[in-house]
Amino acid sequence: MAHVTVEWSANLASDFDLGALLRLIAETMRERADGTFPVGGIRVRGLRTDSYVIADGANPNDGFIDLRVLMGAGRSAEFRRSFFDSLFAEVRDHLGDLFDRRPVALSMYVEEAEGWKHNSIHRRLATTKAI
Amino acid sequence: MAHVTVEWSANLASDFDLGALLRLIAETMRERADGTFPVGGIRVRGLRTDSYVIADGANPNDGFIDLRVLMGAGRSAEFRRSFFDSLFAEVRDHLGDLFDRRPVALSMYVEEAEGWKHNSIHRRLATTKAI
Amino acid sequence: MAHVTVEWSANLASDFDLGALLRLIAETMRERADGTFPVGGIRVRGLRTDSYVIADGANPNDGFIDLRVLMGAGRSAEFRRSFFDSLFAEVRDHLGDLFDRRPVALSMYVEEAEGWKHNSIHRRLATTKAI
Numbered sequence: 001m002a003h004v005t006v007e008w009s010a011n012l013a014s015d016f017d018l019g020a021l022l023r024l025i026a027e028t029m030r031e032r033a034d035g036t037f038p039v040g041g042i043r044v045r046g047l048r049t050d051s052y053v054i055a056d057g058a059n060p061n062d063g064f065i066d067l068r069v070l071m072g073a074g075r076s077a078e079f080r081r082s083f084f085d086s087l088f089a090e091v092r093d094h095l096g097d098l099f100d101r102r103p104v105a106l107s108m109y110v111e112e113a114e115g116w117k118h119n120s121i122h123r124r125l126a127t128t129k130a131i
Numbered sequence: 132m133a134h135v136t137v138e139w140s141a142n143l144a145s146d147f148d149l150g151a152l153l154r155l156i157a158e159t160m161r162e163r164a165d166g167t168f169p170v171g172g173i174r175v176r177g178l179r180t181d182s183y184v185i186a187d188g189a190n191p192n193d194g195f196i197d198l199r200v201l202m203g204a205g206r207s208a209e210f211r212r213s214f215f216d217s218l219f220a221e222v223r224d225h226l227g228d229l230f231d232r233r234p235v236a237l238s239m240y241v242e243e244a245e246g247w248k249h250n251s252i253h254r255r256l257a258t259t260k261a262i
Numbered sequence: 263m264a265h266v267t268v269e270w271s272a273n274l275a276s277d278f279d280l281g282a283l284l285r286l287i288a289e290t291m292r293e294r295a296d297g298t299f300p301v302g303g304i305r306v307r308g309l310r311t312d313s314y315v316i317a318d319g320a321n322p323n324d325g326f327i328d329l330r331v332l333m334g335a336g337r338s339a340e341f342r343r344s345f346f347d348s349l350f351a352e353v354r355d356h357l358g359d360l361f362d363r364r365p366v367a368l369s370m371y372v373e374e375a376e377g378w379k380h381n382s383i384h385r386r387l388a389t390t391k392a393i
Contacts, residue, residue: 001238003197009307018182026184039186043195043236045140046182051280051308053288055301055383058390062383064305066265070240088378103386105305107263109332109377115240116219121186121193124234128189132369134328149313157315170317174326174367176271177313201371246371247350252317252324255365259320 001041001117002029003070010050012063015102016095018046024094025067028087036075036083040122059103067091067108075112084110132172132248133160134201141181143194146233147226149177155225156198159218167206167214171253190234198222198239206243215241263303263379264291265332272312274325277364278357280308286356287329290349298337298345302384321365329353329370337374346372 004025008018026044029037054062069084088108098104135156139149157175160168185193200215219239229235266287270280288306291299316324331346350370360366 001236003238007307019184022182022184023188026188030187041236042184042186043197044184045138045180047178047180048182049307049309051284051310053281053284053304053306055288055304055387056292056390057285057288059386062386066305084378088380092380099380099382103383105263105303105379105381105383107265107377107379107381109375111375113240113242115238116215117236117238118219118223118230119236119238120230121234121236124190124193125186128187132367134369150315153313153315154319157317157319161318172367173315173317174328175315176269176311178311179313244371244373246369247346248367248369249350249354249361250367250369251361252365252367255321255324256317259318 001072001115002037002043004044005047005068006045006065007047007049007068008065009052009054009063010048011060012065012104013048015063015098016065021091021094022046024090025087028090032086033083036079037071038122040119040125041117054105062103064105064107065095069108069110071110071112073112073114080110084108132203133168133174135175136178136199137176137196138178138180138199139196140183140185140194141179142191143196143235144179146194146229147196152222152225153177155221156218159221163217164214167210168202169253171250171256172248185236193234193236195236195238196226200239200241202241202243204243204245211241215239263334264299264305266306267309267330268307268327269309269311269330270327271314271316271325272310273322274327274366275310277325277360278327283353283356284308286352287349290352294348295345298341299333300384302381302387303379316367324365324367326367326369327357331370331372333372333374335374335376342372346370
């Protein structure tokens with residue numbers, strides 16, 4: 001499984017395409033991780049933040065985009081470094097010149113954990129493939 | 132203390148009763164954990180997510196419900212396994228045939244941490260009991 | 263970098279000034295940590311929670327305010343204890359008699375992690391200072 005939450009400051013609403021960013025992250029996990037992330041376990045979501053103080057609090061144009069990843073334990077350190085370096089570069093490149101147009105802090109954190117799960121999306125995917 | 136956040140995809144809004152689920156979780160922590168979670172420290176909340184990409188992103192009916200638990204350190208591994216196995220089973224059973232009606236990914240993660248706290252709910256509870 | 267998320271129950275909306283609390287936290291990180299937190303990396307935000315069950319669920323006046331801090335690894339245990347003791351005391355004092363006026367649970371948790379970052383706020387700050 002892999003959960004990604006993209007939290008972002010509301011003042012960026014007109015400056016990037018949240019849906020496109022979420023789709024890019026999910027696609028990268030599906031297609032560029034050698035199958036490490038089972039498709040049915042991918043859940044990428046956006047969380048808009050309306051109240052914030054950034055840096056010195058002096059510039060209403062300062063914005064942030066913060067990715068938090070939670071994935072199952074057991075992937076090697078090499079995989080994690082390589083895959084998330086690539087994912088972060090993809091996100092940064094996708095945002096393009098946003099960092100030049102205004103002050104923006106992009107960040108990403110990755111955490112591993114075991115948990116409990118019950119998931120009927122895998123069955124839907126199997127059915128979809130069979131058609 | 133015990134914090135639980137139930138994050139869920141907005142497309143499930145008509146398919147489960149969030150309030151009932153939050154009450155079930157709080158009640159299970161109060162009444163089925165042998166007093167391990169002081170009542171005044173229980174905080175269960177829901178967080179609706181309106182933007183997401185799930186699995187292959189191809190099915191607008193795919194949904195998710197994700198529980199994140201944060202509790203104080205020091206409970207035994209046996210307690211954690213036993214209690215959270217039960218809690219997860221309760222939540223899954225409470226959701227009933229939701230997993231058959233549509234593709235849904237349910238998950239739960241448990242983290243332990245020490246923190247800082249200041250809490251006047253314990254006093255309210257003591258007063259309530261005294262009446 | 264330092265991320266702080268202040269999650270709070272919506273029933274406290276008229277009882278504390280969220281903006282003032284966020285500014286207090288950011289200011290404390292900027293000015294009372296001996297430069298430990300680079301200004302351009304500070305992101306403090308509020309997250310209102312509209313659905314919750316607190317304690318025994320019996321008192322609609324019960325509220326909570328929960329701070330989650332994520333900061334880069336490497337600060338000493340002494341710094342962490344001393345700084346976050348102070349920050350928590352500041353927050354508690356700032357909230358004043360809120361804890362007497364109604365039952366409220368205040369909490370704070372601190373986590374360390376390394377991550378990925380790309381940040382054009384530092385450049386904005388350098389420019390601001392130069393003027």
